[in-house]
Amino acid sequence: MGGRPSSERTRVRREPKRAVHDRDEINAILDEGFVCHLGFLHDGQPFVIPTLYARIGDNVYVHGSAASRMLRTLDGGVDACLTVTLVDGLVLARSIFNHSINYRSVVVLGRAAAVEERDEKLRALEAFSDRLVPGRWADVRQPTAKELKATAILRLPLDEVSAKRRTGPPNDYESDLAVPVWAGVIPLRLQAGEPWPDPRLTRDLDPPVWAPTAPRS
């Protein structure tokens, strides 16, 4: 894989052979997803909230509305963990024990801080929307000053980051190979169905195409 763990805290302890430390590969995982799970502490209780995110360079930006509970209580940033998980397939083995999931995941540890500066906020919003549909930002109405103010965005630097992945067929034991059951991988990916036009759409316009990446092992 190359690369080194970026900190002792992000060293992958469990099944280190699944660790990914190459930054390009970590970026590729981050750039394929669009919903992350953000973990933080509130009144001593861990919370995990799903929210939109996008990477720009060495930062990850998070749409902070869902995390407003956190933002309201903490100024100057908050310790957070941002996790992105892409599910690639079901690994069906001959034994229960060797069943698994093929996946790629990234864990970012750091201090999430609210973005205050207007241009940085706009760039983050552009990244969110262009991740959903490339070019969307240019096609729709831009945010007003009031909307921008009502939109909370968090920035998390990609300093402490690690990733894991599992690929390939099941790791069955030789002694299990005769079990008379199908074994292998059922690849899974998020796919788009037929677009549903808004009932208020007045013109005949073509829907955008949402393209996931190619299937993986």
Next chain:
Amino acid sequence: MGGRPSSERTRVRREPKRAVHDRDEINAILDEGFVCHLGFLHDGQPFVIPTLYARIGDNVYVHGSAASRMLRTLDGGVDACLTVTLVDGLVLARSIFNHSINYRSVVVLGRAAAVEERDEKLRALEAFSDRLVPGRWADVRQPTAKELKATAILRLPLDEVSAKRRTGPPNDYESDLAVPVWAGVIPLRLQAGEPWPDPRLTRDLDPPVWAPTAPRS
């Protein structure tokens, strides 16, 4: 929606109209997913780890291998947050501000405790595998005592639980309806591709069928 928040901590503060408190609906969301994000504290730092889970009655069971970092350091349970998110679609509005995601998510707060009893462990493993492929448990080799010992499983009671969902078309403002761009929902769901047989498969066996649920708005 019916039902009431199960605690002050799980009351949905942001956009309460998206709150789901009906237990049957919460269970249906939990039963559709199979990967959750488990949040917990370790050395003062929040961690969020993806892992397999399954609901049995009023408990959620989590495959604890990925959370072994947590299990090693804490006896007698640990404060945790288990979040399940199902992404149902991209909500493409005429303004950046009204872009959104259609989703269903469940948040469970509570104390995650290691399952020690053999039968309960087996039931949890059966639930994990039958969620991946119905009937899989009966078709493959059952865990040995040694494998069972090597498998960490956590139990989290469904006491403090809440859910949110967004459905339907974009909430565009009347003043944006003339923006000349397609608006609506691109439905998304996890779908199975062509199964990849294990290279070590020696017989001609049919792969199981993995069926997601029907697409939603």
